[in-house]
Amino acid sequence: AAARAGILIRDIEALEVAHTVDTVIFDKTGTLTVGEPRLTDIRSFDKNEERMLRIAASAQLPSEHPLGKAVVEAARERGLSLSRPTSFRGVPGQGIVAEIAGETVLIGNSRMMEENGIDTFLSRQISRELEGQAKTCSTIAIAGRAVGVLAMADTLRAETPAALDRLKALGIDTVMLTGDTEAVARAIASGLPIGDVIAGVPPEGKAETVARLTKEGRHVAMVGDGVNDAPALAAAHIGVAMGSGSAVAMETAGITLMRPRPDLVADALVVSRATVRKIRQNLFWAFIYNVIGVPLAAFGLLTPAIAGAAMALSSVSVVSNAALLRRWKPKAK
Numbered sequence: 001a002a003a004r005a006g007i008l009i010r011d012i013e014a015l016e017v018a019h020t021v022d023t024v025i026f027d028k029t030g031t032l033t034v035g036e037p038r039l040t041d042i043r044s045f046d047k048n049e050e051r052m053l054r055i056a057a058s059a060q061l062p063s064e065h066p067l068g069k070a071v072v073e074a075a076r077e078r079g080l081s082l083s084r085p086t087s088f089r090g091v092p093g094q095g096i097v098a099e100i101a102g103e104t105v106l107i108g109n110s111r112m113m114e115e116n117g118i119d120t121f122l123s124r125q126i127s128r129e130l131e132g133q134a135k136t137c138s139t140i141a142i143a144g145r146a147v148g149v150l151a152m153a154d155t156l157r158a159e160t161p162a163a164l165d166r167l168k169a170l171g172i173d174t175v176m177l178t179g180d181t182e183a184v185a186r187a188i189a190s191g192l193p194i195g196d197v198i199a200g201v202p203p204e205g206k207a208e209t210v211a212r213l214t215k216e217g218r219h220v221a222m223v224g225d226g227v228n229d230a231p232a233l234a235a236a237h238i239g240v241a242m243g244s245g246s247a248v249a250m251e252t253a254g255i256t257l258m259r260p261r262p263d264l265v266a267d268a269l270v271v272s273r274a275t276v277r278k279i280r281q282n283l284f285w286a287f288i289y290n291v292i293g294v295p296l297a298a299f300g301l302l303t304p305a306i307a308g309a310a311m312a313l314s315s316v317s318v319v320s321n322a323a324l325l326r327r328w329k330p331k332a333k
Helices: 012-018 028-032 049-059 066-077 110-115 121-131 160-169 182-189 203-215 227-235 247-252 263-298 304-327
Strands: 007-009 023-027 038-044 087-091 095-100 103-108 136-142 145-153 173-177 196-198 220-224 238-242 255-257
Touching (some): 007 263, 012 238, 012 263, 023 203, 023 227, 028 173, 028 220, 038 049, 038 066, 049 066, 049 095, 049 136, 049 145, 066 145, 103 110, 110 121, 110 136, 121 136, 121 145, 121 182, 160 173, 160 263, 173 182, 182 196, 203 220, 203 227, 220 227, 220 263, 227 238, 227 247, 238 247
Parallel strands (some): 023 173, 173 196, 220 238, 238 255
Antiparallel strands (some): 007 255, 038 145, 136 145
């Protein structure tokens, strides 16, 4: 029944564990949002926006990160000619370092700039303004000097508010986990019925966050779609992967949602609860016949024919009750 709804459950253990979940952590990008950010603002300090965009896009041609792809796509839409960097290195949770025409280009967050001795006074002022509009900012530095800021925005999935409302109605706490700054995260969460926001978490910190919440006594489900989410999916009581994400995430998770819809998360937990409820009901039917029948047989009040019929009726009751689960349907349309 779950598979027909696009919910693939790896094994019975995943199904049994999922019903205990009381906290769902969403990695923001690709789960609550579409995961396809678009370049919205170009702030060049020397007013030469085209040159800055061309260099930034060229530097990120080898990048697989959604933000890097957004910059490259924006440059191509403007018809800018790009050249591949002679060297490229990604710094997890910070940005990228590339070399173009003999000059070192840094693109990343304020932490990256500060660690490389780049003056971020002006970029911080601009970033603070744009982050208040729920935009993710990257500072561009060329040859050791900051030259501007690029801002990108992702789109919330249409199903996100309803998905969070459903989880709340089920008595489940929700958490948005993101590497964005606190300002960006709060701006995005302001219009959502989200329980808590944990911002500024680097890729390697996601699993640590899950472990911390688990130590607090919570039963955690982690929802993610990227390669960086795999350790957190493995650390949670149950990992839920979006089918539109990476193969690594799907391989690690106990449950995979074949449609990239966050409202299926609640359905996955509901079908788990329904299954466990049926298991308990079936245990009742399996035991009740024995609880009644064994004493009667011990006192010679139960003939073998009636005992055999009772045993058969017990099996029929269990199988028939379990078969009722086939009628389950998801609320996510």
